[in-house]
Amino acid sequence: MSLGNPLSLLLIPPVLFLTYRVFVPAAHTPSPPPTTYSEETYNWIPAKHPDVLRHKKFSAKQLLPYDGTGKGKGKGKEGERILLAIMRVGRDGKFGERTVFDVTSGKSFYGPDGVYGNFAGHDASRGMAKQSFELDMLTPAGDPLDTLSDLTPAEIDNMKGWHEHFERKYIVCGELVEEGEEEED
Template identity: 30%
Template structure:
């Protein structure tokens, strides 16, 4: 009987350790992207996923390749953080940046709304931009 309790406690301990390790692996699985890194996922290579960042969070938008793939309407947004363009609903080259300086309150609210209701709701998070490590959106 004592042997059985030892095995049960040992099994429970192993299970707790395994759960902890799996949690650590999952929390560390998000990649840190530099602007150069994310550019590789701009839809130009059909063998690679398509990534874009909004508010410093990198999303895999490959399931929307009809919108974001090479030659598609919103391809200009991928391979970078295009937060300003998303906020302004603009594909102008000057707006395809993470810099949201000077945006109106309404544009910032629109950015937050699109971030939550489109990107967070629809696409998996695969990482964060290197400049966004202090705000990793752990609530996603």
């Protein structure tokens, strides 16, 4: 390869630059990760690790006190915790277990005054599938769990999307099961 070749002439500047960088590295100071939420960052590191619940099986009655009102199970932190359940949908479209999520960190959405506040302490599967916040979307706590057998494929996809969103954003703390299958505290 001769220096008269145009390709050789084009390669000289990058080779010189890379040689320079080997002997004189650029000063790079990584920015520290954000410690609080800001408009520029969606992923952030909390100041301290959140309090968590032991993973367990909940009945609808056991889930009910976790509505974020502070009137539920225990006083203080425990009574202000917000849990809700959503049915898992497999890749094959078949229903799986109902996952219980701790959505306390999303209190502005799922708390008593939040847009999705009526789902707190309940199985939110039907409401999330149908994109409805009406109270008749909730199964009463003493009734058997909703089979969701009348959902359309589009509604099942909605529910699946919500479940995936919750898995990425919130802590899984249990499973919603029929009355009599739950674990005691």
